[in-house]
Amino acid sequence: MRIAQISDFHFTRLSWNPFRLFSKRILGYINWLTARHNVFSEEILEPLPALLKELEVDLLLLGGDFSTTALPQEFEVAARFVKKISIPWTAIPGNHDVYTYRSYRNKIFYRYFKNKREPIEHPADFFTLAEHQIEVKRLDGTYWLISLDVARATNLYSSRGHFSEKLEERLHEVLSLIPSESSILILSHYPFFQTDVFRHTLKGGEKIEAILKKDPRIKIFLHGHTHRNTIADLQPSGFPLILDSGSCTQTDRASWNLIDLNSEGCRVENYRWKQGWKLSRTEAISWTR
Ligand SMILES: [Fe+2]
């Protein structure tokens, strides 16, 4: 099964509606106009739909931060882009998709990115991201995908996510429902480890870390948010393979990952933007835990 991991689009549309500006959004605009608008490019996404089709990708994992300030116009353009790809997808929100308390409360993200539900055939199929912040999808062979929504609206100074106690409970429940011989992928916007800037990190990340270490069925932990591509096989340290897609629109280091799953492990290819999407690195990984 071939999966593409793509994240951190940061589609941006400005709205001068005073009601929309009277929020954290004004900070997002100032940040965009002064620092970020030269950094991201929507144009480099244009060749992607054809390339993903040519590569015969079976499933897209869309890792969040579709928008910049959770504005409906931004989600509309993001949804239009995803529609162009015409490959089944699973999407999770990032912190920018719940940028204001209002967008978080009203679950604006889920109006545009509701994952397609399979008929309920297994107790784990009951959970939905919008309602339970966790969702399960059966993939080919013995593989299962668990998607997490850890994005929370925050104050002006923070972009922290939250792996809450409730979500921890649900993740334990879901893991107990998945057969013991399975291999599991976990998709989260945030990494679980604490990165250099505390106010960008995941509250409760250490709880995910403990779960990953304890459950050898979890083979891959996929995330975005850092805008730094990573392929890190941490199996020798008792963790899964860690895949960070990087941002697909940040021009100086735009990237995404292609993952071929097989029964013994996987092959990961990293694509980078260098006046076109170019294959930059390939890693073959065998499951050893
Ligand atoms: Fe991002």
Ligand SMILES: [Fe+2]
């Ligand atoms: Fe993010």
